[in-house]
Amino acid sequence: MVFQDLREFISYLEQTNQLVRISTAVDRDLEITEIADRIMKGPADRNKAILFENVEGFPIPVAINLFGSESRMAAGLNVNTLDDLNHKLTHLIDLKVPKGLRSVLARGADILTALKSVGLKPKMVRSAPCQEVVITKNPSLDILPVLKCWPKDAGRFITLMQVITRDPVTKIRNVGMYRLQVLGPDRLAMHWQEHKGGAEHERKAQEEGITQIPAAVVLGGDPASMWAASAPMPPDLDEYLLAGWLRGKPVEFVNCVSQPLEVPANAEIVIEGYVDLTEYADEGPFGDHTGYYTPKGSFPVFRVTAITHRENSIYPATVVGIPPMEDVYMGKATERLFLPLIKLFLPEVVDYHMPPAGVFHNLVLVKIKKKYPGHARKVMFAIWGMGLLMLSKAIVVLDDWVDVHNLYEVAWQTLGNVDWERDILVVHGAVDQLDHASSKQSYGAKIGIDATAKTNEDGYSASWPEVVQMSPEIKSLVDKKWKDLGL
Structure with a gap:
């Protein structure tokens, strides 16, 4: 659905039970933030956009948390789910694996041409x-x-x-x-x-x-x-x-x-x-x-x-602070939309994820189709060279079968697959201006972690262990019996 303006969007949210109107008088100083923060961090079924209709001293209502869920953010961008942004842009630029730097740059120009056309x-x-x-x-x-x-x-x-x-x-x-x-x-x-x-x-x-x-x-x-x-x-x-x-x-x-x-x-x-x-x-x-x-x-x-x-x-208005808050979903939309652009320059990338707790620039999880020793490091350096991804404070590179959106699985793979002397890369460069931990403003240390499985070519002398998995035959057999088990 295409919205002409903010009030059409608010009307849609109200019709779909995604907005609540508050007529009780509220103060613009601190009080609106506290109410909105509780809604943003509360149960999903209560996380709605809010229209404060009675802001003390003002005839103007305040709208907040408009984009504070995946469904609201997706609706605002005219897609059903945020992952549709990935598919939509991929289709627009007819993404192909470029051959050589000149071809890569030509494909980058194609994006601008495609959008303008x-x-x-x-x-x-x-x-x-x-x-x-x-x-x-x-x-x-x-x-x-x-x-x-x-x-x-x-x-x-x-x-x-x-x-x-x-x-x-x-x-x-x-x-x-x-x-x-x-x-x-x-x-x-x-x-x-x-x-x-x-x-x-x-x-x-x-x-x-x-x-x-x-x-x-x-x-x-x-x-x-x-x-x-x-x-x-x-x-x-x-x-x-x-x-x-x-x-x-x-x-x-x-x-x-x-x-x-x-x-x-x-x-x-x-x-x-x-x-x-x-x-x-x-x-x-x-x-x-x-x-x-x-x-x-x-x-x-x-x-x-x-x-x-x-x-x-x-x-x-929006309120930012300790995540999760409304900006989580605004950032998620950016993450999904820009996946095809990352693949344009790094075709080995399958997916990536910037977890909300990492406040966008503190952690980037990337899964790749690994083809050679040092491949993970190549990806790290490339990401640090891509626009504002240069500010990424930590990059973890994982194998293509790992679900980077499942943080439990990511932690299991990362902690089990890493030798902390061999697989860690620490570099110095640009960091976000808001980073309070760096020793200098906008400049500090960043870490890359190679959490992929290692081979002899990576300098791993033993045989990499196999992941524990049930056989497909047994899984299929249990699937058929599941309803009869009473579980």
Whole structure:
């Protein structure tokens, strides 16, 4: 089902018993977080999206946990299950094993061509729901129910947004999900981490002597566009092109009223402005998706020049913290969608999994069709060279029969198959900017573990033992008797 905007998605969730409305008065400071956290970590049958209709001091309702289950995340991306994303992209690019580097690069270019060729480029409209109300004189963030999520947060943060900027040189659009701390009625701190597209725009602007980067903070819109802001796309691929492909119809855009940018026409709220590279402010602490507070840091200031919104708008938000939380399923969608791209460059990869407890970048489990000694190490180095997977703190490589989504099986194989002197690789390189354990910011040690079965070619002198398994004949016999056993 293709959703035109956030309210259509909310209506669908309500019709399918996946949303609860709360009319009891709640405080935007801490209280919404505590309620949402209990729902996210509670029983699956009670894990629903929440619409807080009575936020104290505000006429605007707050929607949260919209993507907090596989079924809701899948519906938002127009698929039945998240694994369908893998099949859908595989079909689009007609994945084949490339021969040689030139062929690999050509296939990578094919992805961009394929996405552009489906006729789903964003299109412009003259009037838009997101501009039913236009505020250009003294626009104030005070009209929005921005949340304070955790007790030691430095303030209130916008948490579920699409930040739109354009490359200062190439003018190619980038859409990112960067939290913003409210510093005042018309000022926000733009927390784009140094490995993200927005930070690259900042660096380029500084090199060109540019002091202002036009930007727009978009709240709401269709769910595919909302999610696409979090997707680690290549720098020359518009995230809204991906959203259009997922939806099966293009994202509609309207010109901003105060900045030379275009924004999704069906958004709920748009905060227009510019990132001022002459002013930096302290941002944080913030209770982050790592489950720890991210410490205070210096980030550029976003200055508000206009706020536009729908009549009776809805404020979307998310809460991050100790997993599992809503972002688990947003990350799972990314994991499934990008499997074909990993296979494009590493055809030996069968599947991979980034467990929620690893908060995306701390642990990557990979299963491969092993063909030669050192194959697992080749895969480790390749993954550390792929986009934001370079931040992976631990990579475990397993044989192709291991279910990487079964953590019990993974632990059994890893702990039983590893000689800790022979099968461990420790390297130094880029780590996530939020990693608090590394000795230097954004730089530290990473580990690779070869948990595959070993042969003589791997330097293993003995005979690798066989896994204990029942014979197929007995399994079939018991299958036939099972109903009669009364078990």
